[in-house]
Amino acid sequence: MKICTVLKQVPDAEASIRTSGSGVDLAGVTFVMDGMDEYGVEEAIRLREAGHTAEIFTLALGPRRFEEAIRTSLAIGCDRAIHIETDEALDVITQARVLADAVKKEGADLVFVGGKEADWDSSALGPALAEALGWTHLDWTTKFVLTGTTIEATHDTDAGNETVKLSLPAVITTQQGLNEPRYPTLPNIMKAKRKELRKATLADYAAHAPLTKIASEAIQVKARLNKILSGEGPETAKQLITLLRDEAKVI
């Protein structure tokens, strides 16, 4: 079996993001592997540890800096990696088409990808990838068991969760609760040095003309009313309740 873990590198959750000109300025920002994707990497490693014979490869589409996140995945335990290097900002559907072509060419049976991409807050990549592959798909997975080619998995729904059965090949999107990702150990970091990190370009894969282009970007500014109530405590409390109910409509 071949397992593909798709990953992105995104700004660290604590990074402060600025805009400059019409885009986001990422200078000086610390990047990490997308936390949601980490669950996928961990799950793939656990499948192998549970006795499944599997080659696990990392697949990433993005700029050169993605290399660091890719190396992290190799240090955690993926066997090799393919980095489709591009500085182009591709929309999710286009990304999915490129990745789908790569997944097909590598002959993977199972794809893990984060339930949501932390950079653009999109949950579309996994479903779009399944669509492009014509594979079955389960999103927001919190429990995953593979027996032969049958998957029994639990995922979140709006009202709770459901457990479903599906067959390989499949695209599984991962999230918190699925597992507890491990740290890469120092010996494994050193071993990762000898693992293959193959570079590819968009030209190696089909269908990469972007469908959407970003015209401009702005960061949301939260305006405050700066309204200060004056008077005695009981009186201002009444005013506050009125404001919260009638104006802010939060209670």
Add this chain to the structure above:
Amino acid sequence: MNFDLSPEQKEMQRMARQFAAERIIPNAAKWDREESYPAEFVKEAADLGLLNITIPEEYGGLGLGLVEEVLIGEELGYACMGFDTIILASDLAIVPIKIAGNDEQKKRFFPLLHTGLGAFCLSEADNGSDAGALKTRAEFAGDDVVLNGTKMWITNGGVAALYVVFARMETEHKHTGTVAIVVPADVPGISHNKLHGKMGQRCSYTAEMIFENVRVPRANILGEPGDGFKIAMKTLDRTRITVAAGSVGVARRALEESVKYAKTRHAFNQPIANFQAIQFKLADIKMGLDTSRLQTLYAAWLVDNNRSHGQASAIAKCRASDVAFAAAGEAIQIHGGYGYMNDFPVEKLLRDVKLNQIYEGTNEIQRVVIARSLLK
């Protein structure tokens, strides 16, 4: 000239930083308050490979260098200088075996340090800086050596798997009469008293070590009998670079906590970061931090490239620990009353890093080392 870290070095740094943020920082205040030794977290660090990384590959280690150790040391020191000391003081036992041990000794002793801690027994109640004045006795009895004496302020004493003990043979010249002996922890006759009441680094286990008729084979002597003092000095020439690394971590923590606080604390209707009195403090810490880090990495690089490093390591250790102590003091000043309370992490930085100016050669001794290298 190249200031870039390799991809593997960056990965190690990232892992150590994450481990420090998630496992050490949330617990460090509690260990400090309770003066408790975090055994399970030391094991976690060992399982991640963060312990004893400089054991050569041919003896089952990772064969990493001091540059890697400095990168890790900064992250551990940032989180908790006491924890950093537990992990990095173990080097004090690796280095003597590495520089003076023979192949047979390396094969016999390094496996004990794959997951266990090492400890270095040089200081005694009546001697610290005057290391040659030690009183612990080594007497030869056939193929064995018998040790008798008491060592003081031994980091990891009582929790180590292996001790490198320095002792005096008969009454010869004080420097040429010392011997370095490897003593595995399970040899009969070793006992210890944990030392309580330390000002800082309270999670690191510090003990008085008592050696009472401790008998080990002569084959445990590192180098020749009489090489002891030289081995101790050569060891400290290297290991004090890790003290510098921890100090850099403390200074970085002092700076980051101060910047965060200065931006959010208001006085006179504005963040205190607007005031030059605060800005200058931040700028001074930053200058000290960056220059210390450069010197520390430089000294480590010298060791890894087999260059002469005694003066550079003394500069790194002395400078970085002085910088970090001053930075911690200024961090408290910036935090004002809050900084003096243990609800904020900065007072612990000061208590912890005071020791960095003292152990592995006081900063006065470092200045002596530097001056002697200028005047010889």
